[in-house]
Amino acid sequence: MSGGATEFAKSAELFNSSIATWAVSAAWDIGLFEALTEADEIDIPWYAKTEEMDEPSLRYLLRALSYADVVQVDADRVTRGATFGEFAQSKGLFQWLTKGYGSLFQRMGEVVYDKHRTGDYVRRDSTAVSIACRDANDVFMDAAFTEVLDGLDFSVAADLGCGSGERLIQLAKRDPSVTCVGLDIAAGAIEVGTAAVAANGLQDRVTLVRGDARRLGEYEAFKDVELMTSFLMGHDFWPREQCVELFRGIRTQLPNLKHFVLCDTHRNADDETPDLPLFTMGFETAHALMGQYIPTREEWYSVFEESGWKCVKQHVYSTPANTVIFQLERADSE
Ligand SMILES: C[S@@+](CC[C@H](N)C(=O)[O-])C[C@H]1O[C@@H](n2cnc3c(N)ncnc32)[C@H](O)[C@@H]1O
Known part of the structure; x- marks a missing residue:
């Protein structure tokens, strides 16, 4: 069995992008966009300690962000990556998707059936949606x-x-x-x-x-x-x-x-599908499901x-x- 990096390359890319998506949303929650706007670099162990965070969790969150070039990690140091500015702007749309409509997308395979589309079947987080839209x-x-x-x-x-x-x-x-x-x-x-x-x-x-x-x-x-x-x-x-x-x-x-x-x-x-811009696929799919x-x-x-x-x-x-x-x-x- 070969374990080459090209095997399931598309699946790996999609899988890793999904984790990066959640990490962008989380980066806003933990104030990372602000922190890395104010400072050019942050010491990871210091940041974890000051914020009372679990350092391994923070490091994996940063690794997921670095997958999308949002940050660059070099040993204990994290700095802004090439796409930092872009994601600092689009973070609200990511949070709309993950926290606002995450529970709906999680049930996509259920709510596609007529039998599951009765009564108050839509679950979303209105607080998260309003905060995401404000941003x-x-x-x-x-x-x-x-x-x-x-x-x-x-x-x-x-x-x-x-x-x-x-x-x-x-x-x-x-x-x-x-x-x-x-x-x-x-x-x-x-x-x-x-x-x-x-x-x-x-x-x-x-x-x-x-x-x-x-x-x-x-x-x-x-x-x-x-x-x-x-x-x-x-x-x-x-x-x-x-x-x-x-x-x-x-x-x-x-x-x-x-x-x-x-x-x-x-x-x-x-x-x-291929050229859909940011937000469109999420917006139209969520509303179809609802x-x-x-x-x-x-x-x-x-x-x-x-x-x-x-x-x-x-x-x-x-x-x-x-x-x-x-x-x-x-x-x-x-
Ligand atoms: C996507 S959010 C936009 C919020 C805000 N207008 C903004 O621009 O940030 C849509 C809002 O419309 C509200 N909404 C949806 N249907 C509504 C209705 N029938 N009456 C009043 N509010 C409604 C939702 O609860 C949600 O807060």
Whole structure:
């Protein structure tokens, strides 16, 4: 039996990459991206001792990272590797995959069967998803959002599927006369958000409500809203007819609403596998497993049109791929 390194080479590469994926997620947890940004090198035994870590576990975590060139290990010394900067940015998407949706992917071979897709079969970690999305927003998305905001006039803002609440915290910090209300269905997200609002001392101007954005009409707190935002959850408004009805209701039932800024990841234009960009395969597979339809960009346009909104501007992100900010205004406005 030959034990050559070329045997099962593809399998080995995939297997090792999987471990490296978890290690990138863990590297964020243990503060390694920050530590190696502040210092050019770290002494491994010293780091393990200071942080009260098991040194062999830390060393294997670092070895998995070095597989993807995130770090370089030389005896007791760890330094930044060639891809350190890239992974310091994409770490949120890795944590979305591993900690946010790890328990769903673990059950892929189960939930692919109709018989296992009944009731509340989806398991994910909403706290981890909200923290991961906060980071992805910060790294990839906030700059374009801030540009959109600069052209808008509002004093009451709402965010649907507010996750960590970070968007509303930023809006409140940006202008002390603005009040905000956020809605999220997940207890974990509201918990993370409530703690962040308190940590920023904004309890008097930022309110987070646990509830279902598809039943927005039931929540009094939203009636005075002038700016509505919703990031990375638009697909949860589907099926299409339900989405059209909700968007029409948002337009007709909120008399003060002037701007609707919707940002979501849409379906990839084709199903080719080899060139899929970062995030797309994870995003589309997870939503298929959850039974959640992901619309194409064209399907979004047709929903806007049918529900009385016009898209006056859009911003297309390169990462996360297929992600667009649609800046909407009432179709009947001047
Ligand atoms: C991918 S996260 C994005 C969070 C946040 N908007 C951001 O950009 O960081 C999607 C969020 O939408 C929430 N969500 C999903 N369906 C919802 C619904 N029907 N009503 C309210 N929130 C919902 C989830 O709980 C989750 O916090």
